[in-house]
Amino acid sequence: xxxxxxxxxxxxxxxxxxxxxxxxxxxxxxxxxxxxxxxxxxxxxxxxxxxxxxxxxxxxxxxxxxxxxxxxxxxxxxxxxxxxxxxxxxxxxxxxxxxxxxxxxxxxxxxxxxxxxxxxxxxxxxxxxxxxxxxxxxxxxxxxxxxxxxxxxxxxxxxxxxxxxxxxxxxxxxxxxxxxxxxxxxxxxxxxxxxxxxxxxxxxxxxxxxxxxxxxxxxxxxxxxxxxxxxxxxxxxxxxxxxxxxxxxxxxxxxxxxxxxxxxxxxxxxxxxxxxxxxxxxxxxxxxxxxxxxx
Amino acid sequence: xxxxxxxxxxxxxxxxxxxxxxxxxxxxxxxxxxxxxxxxxxxxxxxxxxxxxxxxxxxxxxxxxxxxxxxxxxxxxxxxxxxxxxxxxxxxxxxxxxxxxxxxxxxxxxxxxxxxxxxxxxxxxxxxxxxxxxxxxxxxxxxxxxxxxxxxxxxxxxxxxxxxxxxxxxxxxxxxxxxx
Numbered sequence: 001x002x003x004x005x006x007x008x009x010x011x012x013x014x015x016x017x018x019x020x021x022x023x024x025x026x027x028x029x030x031x032x033x034x035x036x037x038x039x040x041x042x043x044x045x046x047x048x049x050x051x052x053x054x055x056x057x058x059x060x061x062x063x064x065x066x067x068x069x070x071x072x073x074x075x076x077x078x079x080x081x082x083x084x085x086x087x088x089x090x091x092x093x094x095x096x097x098x099x100x101x102x103x104x105x106x107x108x109x110x111x112x113x114x115x116x117x118x119x120x121x122x123x124x125x126x127x128x129x130x131x132x133x134x135x136x137x138x139x140x141x142x143x144x145x146x147x148x149x150x151x152x153x154x155x156x157x158x159x160x161x162x163x164x165x166x167x168x169x170x171x172x173x174x175x176x177x178x179x180x181x182x183x184x185x186x187x188x189x190x191x192x193x194x195x196x197x198x199x200x201x202x203x204x205x206x207x208x209x210x211x212x213x214x215x216x217x218x219x220x221x222x223x224x225x226x227x228x229x230x231x232x233x234x235x236x237x238x239x240x241x242x243x244x245x246x247x248x249x250x251x252x253x254x255x256x257x258x259x260x261x262x263x264x265x266x267x268x269x270x271x272x273x274x275x276x277x278x279x280x281x282x283x284x285x286x287x288x289x290x291x292x293x294x295x
Numbered sequence: 296x297x298x299x300x301x302x303x304x305x306x307x308x309x310x311x312x313x314x315x316x317x318x319x320x321x322x323x324x325x326x327x328x329x330x331x332x333x334x335x336x337x338x339x340x341x342x343x344x345x346x347x348x349x350x351x352x353x354x355x356x357x358x359x360x361x362x363x364x365x366x367x368x369x370x371x372x373x374x375x376x377x378x379x380x381x382x383x384x385x386x387x388x389x390x391x392x393x394x395x396x397x398x399x400x401x402x403x404x405x406x407x408x409x410x411x412x413x414x415x416x417x418x419x420x421x422x423x424x425x426x427x428x429x430x431x432x433x434x435x436x437x438x439x440x441x442x443x444x445x446x447x448x449x450x451x452x453x454x455x456x457x458x459x460x461x462x463x464x465x466x467x468x469x470x471x472x473x474x475x
Contacts, residue, residue: 026317026346027355027390034386037321041361041385045376045438062368177381212378215452226461246377248455289368291367 040131046173047181049251050097052207052221053240054267055183056257058138058171059104060122061097061289069095069287071262073255078278086282093262111262114146120265128156128172130182135172142166142264160191165264167205180208183223187265193232203268209244217244219253225266230269233246238271242285253285318347318434318471323466325358327442329460336370336459338363345469347436349397349427354408354436356467378449379415388416389467391420394427401430408438417447421452435470 047057050067061067062142071093075086077235083089091107097107103124119142126137142165150156164187171181183205207221219242240257258275261268273279323343329336340362345353360381365371373380391410398404404427411422425438441462444451451459 023388024422026348026353027357027388029437030344030346030355030357031388032384035320038342039357044361045372062372065367065369173318211394214380247372247452248458289369291369 004209005069010175011142018044038131040133041131041138044213045127046128046136046171046179047209048217048244049248049253051253051285052209052219053242053253053255053257053285054238054262055181055205055207055223056120056122056138056140056167056169057222058123058124058136058169058183060103060138061099063102064291065099067095067097067107067287068291069097069254069285070284071095073257073260073262073281073283075281076273076278077280077282082294083223085178090283091260091262095284109263110265113261113266115148116144116146116263116266118144119144135170137171138169140165140167140169142261144265156191163187163265163271164190166265177217177258180206180209182206185223185264187269189265189269192230196231198229201228201269206270215246218242219244225269225271228289233270233274233295235269238267238277249289251287252286255281255283255285256282257283306407316348316350317474318349318375318378319471319474320345320471323356323358323467323469324469325465327361327363328464330464331458331460334458336365337411338365338371338374340364343467343469345436346474347428347434347469347471349399349434352393352397352406354393354410355388355390355392356391356469359385360387360414361385378444378451384414384416387412391421393425393427397427397429399429403428412442414442415447415449423467432473433470434472435468437468440465441455442466459473 006057038272048057050059051057062290064160073091075083075089077085079086089110093109093111095107095109097105099105105122107120122140123140128136144163146161165185167183167185169183170182171269173179173181185205187201203223203225205221205223209217209219213216214224219239223238225237237257240255242253258279259269259271260274260281261267299329316341322342324341325343325344326339340358342362343356345356351388360379365374368427389412391408393408395406396404406427408425409422411418414432421440423440424436428435441447441464443462452463
C-alpha cells in the first residue's frame, strides 16, 4: 500500500514544482538566451572629463557635440597674504572641442601663459568592453604656438615658437569607481634654451580617478620627467590633484597643481614649481557640453 | 480504483510536460519618455528579448539597460552611470501574466497584464492594459504604463529635478514568432 502512496505522491510533487517554477523559469531561459547572444558591451564613463587635471583622458566630446572649457589657475599658494595666497593672480585657458565621430575629436585653445594658441586631435584606437577588450587606447596630438612678444628676442619666428606633444593614452576602468590611465608622451620643442637642452623630451604620466559618490571623484596625475632632458632650467615633474563634480552637462574640477601651464609642453616640460616649497596653484576647470546633432 | 486514480494523475503529469506553444523575439521594443516644460528625454531599446505563452497566458521580457539609446550621448552616459547604474544592474526584466481571453484565430485581444518589473535592483508590481494581436502564426503584444523613478531607488538631484518627469511613460512592443 505504501508503494501506491509513493507512486501517487510523485506526480503530485512534480506538478507542484512545475507550477511554482513556471513563471521564473520562462524569465530564466530568456535571461540565459540574452547572456549567450548579447555582444560585447562598451565600457563607458572611464573618466568624467576630457582631462584628468591637465592630462587628456581617453574621453572625448560625443559625436556632433561641442565642449567649451575654461581652465583657470590662480597664483602660488606660497605667495602669502599680500597676494591673498595667489588669488590675486590668475592664468586661464579657453578651449573648444568638437566630436567629429565617436572616435575622433578636434579642439582649439588659447592660454594666457605665454599667450599660447593650441590645437589638438584625439583619436580612439581601442574601446574597452566587457568581453574581449580590457582597456581603451587613444592617440593624442597637440600643437602649440605662443605669441608673447619678447623685445629682447627678435629672432623668435613662428617656427621657433611652435611645440608639439604626442601622447598615447592607455586607460582601464577597473571598477565602477576606479579608473587608471598610463600616458607615455613625447614633446618636441622647435627651440630650446641652450644646446644642452633636448628638443625631444619624453615623459610618462600616470593618473586616475576614484569616485567618491555617483557624481564626484578624486583625481590625481603625476607626469614623470626623466632627468637630463631639460637642464638649463630647474624643472620638476608635474603633480596635480583634483575633485570632479558633475552636474548634468557641466563638469567642474577643482584642482591643485605645481604646474601653471595647462597644455602639453607647459606642464610636462616647464613646471618649475615644487609641492614641498608650497608652489601650488589652485584653480578649476569647467566644461559645458552643447549638443550639435540635428534632429 | 486506486490504479485508475494513479493512471489519471500520471496522464495529468505527462500532459503538464507537453510543450505549450511559446512565441519569442530578440528584437522587441521598450521605450521610455520623460516630458517636462524644460526638457524631453527619449530612450529606446530595440533589442528586447520577449517570450509569450498565450495558452498559459504568461509572458516575460528582459533587456540590457545599456541598450537604451538616447538622443544625446552625454545623457545616455549619465543615465547608465548615475541613474540606472547599469554596471551594477545590467538587466531590466518583466515577468507576468495576462488576464482576458486570447483566442487562436487571427485578431486583436485586449488583455490586462499583471507582473513584476525589475529595474535598478528593485522589483515592483506593474499592471497595464495591453493588446495581443494574432495573425498568420505571428503574435504581437503592445502595452504602455508609467513608472516613478523614486519607486526604483533612482534619486534625481535637485539641480535637474525640473528636467525629469515625475512619471515616466514606458512603451512596450514585441512581435514574436513561434519558438522551436
